[in-house]
Amino acid sequence: MRAVIPYKKAGAKSRLSPVLSLGEREEFVGIMLDQVIASLEEAGIEKIDILSTSGYGLEAMEKARVLIDENGLNEALNLYLEQAGEPVLIAMADLPLLSPKHIKEIISTEKDVCIVPGKGGGTNALFIRNPSLYQVKYYGSSFLTHCSIATKACQSLEIYDSFLAGTDIDEPEDLVELLIHGNGPSKAYIDGKFRLEVSKGRVKLIPL
């Protein structure tokens, strides 16, 4: 099997712009990417690809193969799946709470497809045993779409229910989850910039 991480550094994570500058966001996505790669490695996955529209920020990448495809995410991933010839785990690059244990459990599924839902109907990770029989369709409510693609292709389906793997880092409130539940370099980076404060019974992010 192999894993693929779609990745884009340039102008990344615009929804974090209220709390992080462009430079910080680009630095932070690189740190998250490295952490996801480390978790995949620690889970025993030896073949790891990064799929990006450009080589920006990936010039020195040694831990994964870098594939450049200027097409959109879905088109690039579907070509990748077509050519894979072995089971594929698609993992997003913004999942610093995804642990090696999660990954081992996801790829150990007895089903043909295992979907890790993210907030707001997203798909955070997707294990596809038979990639020639499956196509992805990210954006929008991709979780429901990915369930229905599996069903239509007669592929059995597991939904992997995890708060941590389900937390993709898109918005300032997701950084709260990282500070509370995280560890490793991504948490350390955010720890260096914010602290948590409880006000009116809710947890808020306060710049240091």
Added chain:
Amino acid sequence: MRAVIPYKKAGAKSRLSPVLSLGEREEFVGIMLDQVIASLEEAGIEKIDILSTSGYGLEAMEKARVLIDENGLNEALNLYLEQAGEPVLIAMADLPLLSPKHIKEIISTEKDVCIVPGKGGGTNALFIRNPSLYQVKYYGSSFLTHCSIATKACQSLEIYDSFLAGTDIDEPEDLVELLIHGNGPSKAYIDGKFRLEVSKGRVKLIPL
């Protein structure tokens, strides 16, 4: 063992007021409460208590014992724990995605305390094997607080990692999760009022 559900109907769920009227919110919390009770029952829990500051909305409750305590949540729950004399599961009333399977797994923990984290550092459910040795402290970052209370009391700790059990319904975006991942009466109620629409790659709630 027994389960206790803190509950307040009057003026409930003010953070849903942008999308539901007071009457709707009060109706909806009653429906969610009934669904949580049904899940606890289906998981085999026979003794279920509702802890409320008033009997409002609980006049006809037959499936659970109603305990009125006018004190604040923490004070009332800590008195409850003091008097319990057996393991206690505290489950919030706004967890329509908490399934009987989750509950069975939570109460089957081999640890002394099992915490189900919710978004933003909250605690959605809390299993306490030795309630005389434990005190709760909800509000704020209660997840971290509840972890540290367990550690200080020398109680072993499990963190139950579930996207679904981790989804408490507080804000309009949580209703999106209910529509995508839910089932039963709570989902049916919201299904009757909203539909999902995908716009700019994100899922939004549209009133019917």
